[in-house]
Amino acid sequence: MFSFFKKKTATPDAAPAAPATPAEQPAPRDAAAAPLAIEEPAAKQSWISRLKAGLSKTSANLSVLFVGAKIDDDLYEELEAALLMSDAGIDATQYLLDALKKRVKEDKLLDAAAVKAALKTLLIELLTPLQRPFELGRHQPMVMMISGVNGAGKTTTIGKLAKHMQANGQSVLLAAGDTFRAAAREQLMVWGQRNNVTVISQESGDPAAVSFDAVQSAKARGINVVMIDTAGRLPTQLHLMEELKKVKRVIGKGLEGAPHETLLVIDGNTGQNALTQVKAFDDALQLTGLVITKLDGTAKGGVLAAIARVRPVPVYFIGIGEKIEDLQPFNAVDFVDALLG
Template sequence: MPEAVATPARKSWIDKLKAGLRKTGASIATVFTGTQIDDALYEDLEAALLMADTGVKATEHLLQDLKRRVKDSKTTDPAAVKGLLVESLTSLLTPLQKPLLIGRFKPTVIMVAGVNGAGKTTSIGKLTRHLATSNASVLLAAADTFRAAAREQLGVWADRTAVDIISQDGGDPAAVAFDAVSAGKARGRDVVLVDTAGRLPTQLHLMEELKKIKRVVQKTGPCNDNANLSSSTEASSLPPHEVLLVIDGNTGQNALTQVKAFDDALGLTGLIVTKLDGTAKGGVLAAIARERPIPVYFIGVGEKLEDLETFNAREFSQALLS
């Protein structure tokens, strides 16, 4: 498959991604410095992949696929095996590569969840900027009413990205979300982004609060379907149209546990993977691809507004194993 020519901005991003994944990639790359392809190489690779939090299922899949590729290509050079692993990993991750589509529904309502410390509110700010660069008008909903600092933080992002925000002191998170979606419809906004309180999936009462937000948002009624597809039903136009989970790339297998728990509770449509800079656990995306293949819309490798980019399976694989 021919590689797309990267723009200077994208090339700069890929360089950041390589730097961010260096800890993960270095431990895997040392496996291919030997002189022969033998059982020891595969055993070392298995250990390196598991240490990178690729997970047992994804590791087994990658090893089997890699051995097949080595056999089919009659490769004898261990260094060349790394290139085949890039192909194998790209193939595994490709189902996660899917763009976030805005525009069919007006407004497109996006609900964002995540545990405390995953970078959820910051990611919403970055996502707002990303949408604004596509000329989409955004309204923010500060439905994390449990934490005053969260409203303030979201307010800062709203100011920096010059968008409106719906918030209230204390109050019911679901009511804030309902008001924001109603306002988004009335004001003709393209997107309504709903921030929610950070929580652990083991905090069942808080997970129930998330489910309540989703149910109450649906009560605002169908959004305008710009596509006017004959096959569309009223249910498909009910908000939220996207339910995103923000996960910290440094948490490895714990991130996979979060994906499963939040997906079971809310029916996730996409992921944002943050804090991939300096992680030794970058293999977790392979684990997600194998065990709960929910699209990864964006990945992040820094704190700046522009440090959130669309996920590309080949770029990620090459950066990881560069």
């Protein structure tokens, strides 16, 4: 089992958990201080293999450039084209090319394998600041507001995160605040049933009111984590983005300092549009983290480099498929190894 989260020792003044029904039973008070599970080598190797398969398209396009190549302008031009095709964007591509040329000159690199190794190092250096552990136990309850455009895999991601949190000794409550999309409430209810987690919802409720009720319910029941599903918005729908801001304000009225995490789920296949989404949602909500989904075959992966250069919001998790174990913490070294082979 992967060490999915970092845990912080519970504060001494944490409120005791109130009695709850079996489906809502909170974790013991010392759950946040429990030791993390140790990664199993076989499980990690399986994950890395699947990640490599998911990024194989970009990996093939980049790796082939260094096979018997001469270190000349033609190589740099081909590398520029490959990076742009991988969705790295103009800014990150130019940064990587300039840094690579400088390193080749300073280190007097003469063969293609050494240049490829230098590029891997530069990519790791670029992406490492995005790598940050998701820390549990900082607040009681910890409130998470989760956004994303329709189709990004937001509700499915919430279900997976809830399962992983339960495996780390956390009690979870979900809020069906996505009243904008048809069947979103029902989809979240299904995940709640799978994980034996309570879902706060209203048939035609105001998303801000649903979110407020969920926070109050979690406080009363001693729940560790509240995950609020908010409606998928396109950055161009400004009136809908304003509603998301309202939801965030109302959550803060329900619990001072909340939401403690404001996450955006983005589809790894959407290329530079993903960067546009990060900018828009960050401007509106001040994002604390990202979840990149669907890195499973057609995704190019380079958009993480673009995010790192233009809007370096931490990437907490990446996903490569539909299974629970297909969502794992972002690791820059593993990602670059999969991207460059």
